[in-house]
Amino acid sequence: MKVLIIGGGGREHALAWAIAKSPLLSELVCAPGNAGMAEIARCVALDAADHEAVIAFCRDEKIDYVVIGPETPLVAGLVDDLKRAGIEGFGPSAAAARLEGSKGFTKELCRENDIPTAEYGRFFDAASATRYIERVGAPVVVKADGLAAGKGVTVAMTTDAALSAIDDIFAGKFGQAGASLVIEEYLTGEEASFFALVDGRNILPLATAQDHKRVGDGDHGPNTGGMGACSPAPVMSDAICRTAMDEIIRPTVRALAEAGTPYSGVLYAGLMITEDGPKLIEYNVRFGDPECQVLMMRLKDDILKLMLAATRGGLDKMSVHWREAAALTVVMAAKGYPGSYKKGSEIRGLAEAGADENVMIFHAGTARADGRLVAAGGRVLDVTARGATVAEAQRRAYASIDRIDWPEGFCRRDIGWRAVAREQAGGAS
Ligand code: AMP
Numbered sequence: 086m087k088v089l090i091i092g093g094g095g096r097e098h099a100l101a102w103a104i105a106k107s108p109l110l111s112e113l114v115c116a117p118g119n120a121g122m123a124e125i126a127r128c129v130a131l132d133a134a135d136h137e138a139v140i141a142f143c144r145d146e147k148i149d150y151v152v153i154g155p156e157t158p159l160v161a162g163l164v165d166d167l168k169r170a171g172i173e174g175f176g177p178s179a180a181a182a183r184l185e186g187s188k189g190f191t192k193e194l195c196r197e198n199d200i201p202t203a204e205y206g207r208f209f210d211a212a213s214a215t216r217y218i219e220r221v222g223a224p225v226v227v228k229a230d231g232l233a234a235g236k237g238v239t240v241a242m243t244t245d246a247a248l249s250a251i252d253d254i255f256a257g258k259f260g261q262a263g264a265s266l267v268i269e270e271y272l273t274g275e276e277a278s279f280f281a282l283v284d285g286r287n288i289l290p291l292a293t294a295q296d297h298k299r300v301g302d303g304d305h306g307p308n309t310g311g312m313g314a315c316s317p318a319p320v321m322s323d324a325i326c327r328t329a330m331d332e333i334i335r336p337t338v339r340a341l342a343e344a345g346t347p348y349s350g351v352l353y354a355g356l357m358i359t360e361d362g363p364k365l366i367e368y369n370v371r372f373g374d375p376e377c378q379v380l381m382m383r384l385k386d387d388i389l390k391l392m393l394a395a396t397r398g399g400l401d402k403m404s405v406h407w408r409e410a411a412a413l414t415v416v417m418a419a420k421g422y423p424g425s426y427k428k429g430s431e432i433r434g435l436a437e438a439g440a441d442e443n444v445m446i447f448h449a450g451t452a453r454a455d456g457r458l459v460a461a462g463g464r465v466l467d468v469t470a471r472g473a474t475v476a477e478a479q480r481r482a483y484a485s486i487d488r489i490d491w492p493e494g495f496c497r498r499d500i501g502w503r504a505v506a507r508e509q510a511g512g513a514s
Contacts (some may be wrong), residue, residue, distance in 0.1 A: 086111055087147060088389065090126070091133045091163075092154025093117045095416070095449035095467035096374035099381040100152060100388070101126050102445065107389035114146065120458055121448025133158045136166040143172050150175065152392065156371050159350075160186035160232055175392045177370050180346035184337070184368040188267045189230045191368055198336045202365040203357075204270040211255045217268055218247045224271040229254045231262030235298075235310060240271065274359040275503065276366065277318035278376055279329050281354075282391055283338055285347035287400040289391070290330060292383065292407055293321035294376040295504055300423060302499045309423045310464055313500030315413040315475050316379040319507035320358050329356060329363045337368070349395055375414045378447050378469045382412035413478035413501045414469040415486060416449070417494045422463035430493035432458045432466070438488035443471045443481055465494060475504040 086109050090097050098121045105113055105125045116139075118128030131142055134157075143151065151167055151174040153159055162179035176182070183190040195202040203226070208214035218225065227250040229237030237259050241247035247268070254263035280291040295318035300306040321329075333354060341348045353369040353376070372380070381388065385406040394400045419426035432451070435458065439446040447469055450462015468486050472478030479501045486496060 086149040086389075088113050088150045088152060089143060089146075089148045090115045090118075090122075090152045090154060091131075091139070091158060093119045093122065094154065094374050095414075095447040095464065096372050096377040097154040098122050098447040098449070099378040099467075099469075100154060100372070102447070103381040103384065103388040104152065107387045109387065109389050109393075114148065116142075119448045119461070120451040120453050121446070123453070133163065134161065136161075136163055139163065140167065140170045140172065143167070143170070148172065150393070150396075154371060154374075156182070156185050156369065157232060159370050173396050175396055176350040177348050178346065181341055181348040182370045184341075184348070184352070185370040186232055187230050188228050188367070189265055191365075192267055194337065194340055195365060198340045200333050200336050200365060201362065203272050206268050207265060208268065209265045211251055214251045214255075214266060214268060215248060218244055218251070221268070221270075223247055226269040226271055227251060227254070228267045228269065229259040229263040230265040230267060231259070233259040233262045235308065237262060272357040272359055272364055272366070274357045275320045277321050277356050277358060278373060279321065279326065279334070279354045279356055280372070280376070280380060281330075281334055281352050282395045282400055283348045283350065283352050284395045284398045284400040285349050286338070286342055286398075288330070288334060288338055289400045289403055289405060290326065290334075291351070291405060292316055292380055293318040293326065294373065294379055295320070295501075296373060296376055297497060297500055300497075302497050307423055309418070311373070311375050311416065312418070312497045313413070313415045314373070314376045314379050315411060315478065315501040315504050316376065316383055317411065319475070319504050325358060325363055329354065333363065333365050351395070374449075375416055375467050378414040378467045379412040382414075382445060382469050382471055383407045383410065408471065410471050410473055411475040411478045411504070412469060412471050413475055413482050414447070414467045415482045415496050415500045416464050417466040417468060417486065417489070417491065417496045418464050419450075419460050419462070420493055420495050426463055427493065428459070428461050429454065430460050430491065432460060432494070433490040434488050438468070438485045441470070441481060441485065444485045445469045446485070460491070460493065468496075474508055475501050476508055479505060
């Protein structure tokens with residue numbers, strides 16, 4: 086089968102790498118892809134926001150299946166438009182993608198179905214949002230309703246910070262995504278991610294992961310798209326995974342099916358493991374980036390076959406197998422990220438750095454210029470390693486990074502610290 090992957094980050098390189106191993110695949114095309122994906126697939130320029138162009142391309146090229154990496158095309162209804170054109174796509178419809186596209190929608194769904202999550206209020210104007218803040222005080226979390234590239238959330242430790250976040254949102258900082266907002270109770274605990282495949286009705290739990298959003302060691306500094314991740318997340322014991330399935334994932338999938346908007350694709354729950362058990366922080370309707378890289382590194386099965394079962398139904402007849410081992414990925418970014426950074430600096434030494442069979446270097450923002458590999462984005466490489474433990478995977482990833490010759494790049498040196506600490510304390514895995 087001929088597959089088109091939409092996207093060009095580390096997540097999509099990991100998906101391409103995993104899909105390329107499938108016996109079902111005849112040809113792999115990526116749009117736009119990156120320099121790493123170009124080594125295993127044909128890369129083409131295609132605007133994912135132009136659904137008609139994507140459909141025309143699929144028809145010309147006889148694409149059988151479209152795998153959509155990022156959330157924006159899913160929320161914009163690319164899967165629905167492909168379906169109308171008779172083309173299968175991996176991911177939810179626009180109606181089901183509201184789980185990520187509207188925080189207010191998800192909070193209401195949680196309230197109606199008794200799904201554990203932070204207390205909240207939803208507001209369409211600044212005056213009522215302000216009155217709510219004056220009543221509940223700080224710390225509190227203010228979130229723009231729609232997609233804001235991960236920048237729409239303010240964890241406000243003071244009421245002033247909360248009020249200024251409200252002003253920013255209603256002043257149009259996030260455009261239409263800020264037409265309404267959600268104010269949430271501040272939850273404390275350890276965060277972890279839980280992934281499952283869903284075919285509308287059946288749920289196949291995948292695995293857990295933990296990411297690091299802050300740019301600096303010790304989880305300091307500004308938020309980023311993600312500076313690294315590991316899987317499994319030791320905080321997610323079997324008991325907590327069962328509770329997350331029973332109290333959060335299953336009721337969500339059931340509610341969407343009953344509403345006539347069944348969910349299909351990968352469902353990614355961001356959880357806070359509180360003293361009262363797991364609570365939902367947010368849903369994402371696609372794989373995480375960089376969590377996808379560690380999941381693909383651990384997966385033993387044919388990802389394409391699993392994705393097709395999510396699209397066509399039949400996940401109840403599927404099972405999934407993981408390497409017992411852990412995987413960890415460290416993001417190398419261009420100096421200055423998440424602020425301004427330069428593009429075009431040369432990267433050398435990847436062949437030597439990736440020589441270990443337990444290491445894969447996924448590309449994110451890379452390109453070729455006159456045969457040289459150069460940085461072409463903020464997050465540039467995802468150095469991913471397997472190990473018997475998270476600690477071993479961590480050692481391998483950093484040993485590989487130390488062989489990469491890229492003076493204009495940087496990375497955190499402590500990815501996986503929570504998982505390693507739990508491992509060393511003898512916690513669950
Ligand atoms: P979100 O985009 O909703 O995942 O929020 C981004 C980050 O903000 C999360 O990964 C958490 O670290 C933090 N956050 C979001 N909601 C809450 C909450 N209710 N309590 C504490 N932290 C939160």
